[in-house]
Amino acid sequence: MLKNDLLLRAARGEETERTPVWLMRQAGRILPEYRALRARLSGFKELVETPDLAAEVTIQPIDALDVDAAIIFSDILVVPEAMGLTYEMVEARGPLFPETIKTAHDVERMRIADPEEHLGYVLEAIRVTKRALNGRVPLIGFAGAPWTILAYMVEGHGSKTFSKARRMLYAEPELAHALLRKITATTIAYLRAQVEAGANIIQVFDSWAGILPPAHYQEFSSRYIAEICAAMPADIPVTVFAKGAFWAVEEFAQLPCRTIGLDWNQDPRAVRPLVGDKTLQGNLDPCALYGSPEQVRQATIAMLDRFGPQRHIANLGHGVYPDTNPDNVKVFINTVKEYSATLRA
Secondary structure, three states: OOOOOHHHHHHOOOOOOOOOEOOOOOOOOOOHHHHHHHOOOOOHHHHHOOHHHHHHHHHHHHHHHOOOOEEOOOOOOHHHHHHOOOOEEEOOOEEEOOOOOOOHHHHHOOOOOOHHHHOHHHHHHHHHHHHHHOOOOOEEEEEEOHHHHHHHHHHOEOOOOOHHHHHHHHHOHHHHHHHHHHHHHHHHHHHHHHHHHOOOEEEEEEOOHHHOOHHHHHHHHHHHHHHHHHHOOOOOOEEEEEOOOHHHHHHHOOOOOOEEEOOOOOOHHHHHHHOOOOEEEEEEOHHHHHOOHHHHHHHHHHHHHHHOOOOEEEEEOOOOOOOOOHHHHHHHHHHHHHHHHHHHO
C-alpha cells in the first residue's frame, strides 16, 4: 500500500488535493550525496549495473528533495546493449557506441533481449528499491522510444542532426523498420518485466522526436510507441514524453497512454483542448531554476496557472541540468506543493 499515491491518481485523471511533483534526472548530479557516491566508482555504468547502488541513488532525491515519485536510476541505452550493441559512457562527452548499425547483417545479429538474462541488474535494482521505499512513493520505470534508440545505434553518439540515422529512414526504410521492430519487442518485454519487478508507472522517453518531420515521426516513431503503450498491463499508467514533437500532440491523444509530457516550448493552455481527458506532465524550463529563489517561485506559479488544478503532474520540460542549485530545486518543489493546494481551496 502506497503512503503517497498522488502521482498515480493524477496520472489516472482522478482528483488530487494538490499537484504531484517530480523531476526528470532528479537522481543524479545535482545532489552532493550522488557525487560523493559516484566519485568512489569506476564510472557511470558501474553505478547503473550494481543494483544496491542504483537503488541508493534512486532513493536519494526522495530523502533530499521530498518529491512525490522515485524513478529508477538507469539509462535508456541499456536496451541496445542488451540487444548486443555495447555502449561506453565517456565523461563530459556522453554515450559512445564503438560499433554501429550499418547493414542488414548488423540488424540480423541484434537479438530481442530477454529481460531477466540481459537486463536483470535493472530489474533487481527495482526490487531492491521497492523494498527500501516501503510504500513511501510510487516508483517510475522507463525506457527510450524505439526511434531514439535507433538514432543512437546508427549514429553511434549524440548529435545535433542524427543525419546518419535519418539517412537510413530515407535510403533504407525497410532496414530501419526491421531494427525498430526488434527494439520494440525488446522494449515491451523489458517494460513488462519492470512492472512485474515493482514499477508502478512507466515513462517512454522519445528524446530525439523533434528532429523528425511529422510524416517520418508517424511512420518511424509514434506507431511503435503505440505498440508499447498497448502492451502494458491495463492498470499501469503510461507517460509518453517526446521532446520537440509539439505537432504530434493530437496523435498522442489517441495513444493508449494516460499522460503526455510537454517540453518547455509547449503551452498547456493550447494543448489541453486537444488531448481529451489525458493528464499532462511538465513543463518548467530547466533554465528557470538558475534564477533567484523568488524568480523560481514566480515561474513555478505561472506554470501551475497555465496547467490548471487537475490532471497535471508538475515537472520540468526536460531533465534538470547538473549545475542546478539544489536549493532552487527545493523552491520549485515546495512552491508546487503549497500553491497547487490553494488552487483547490
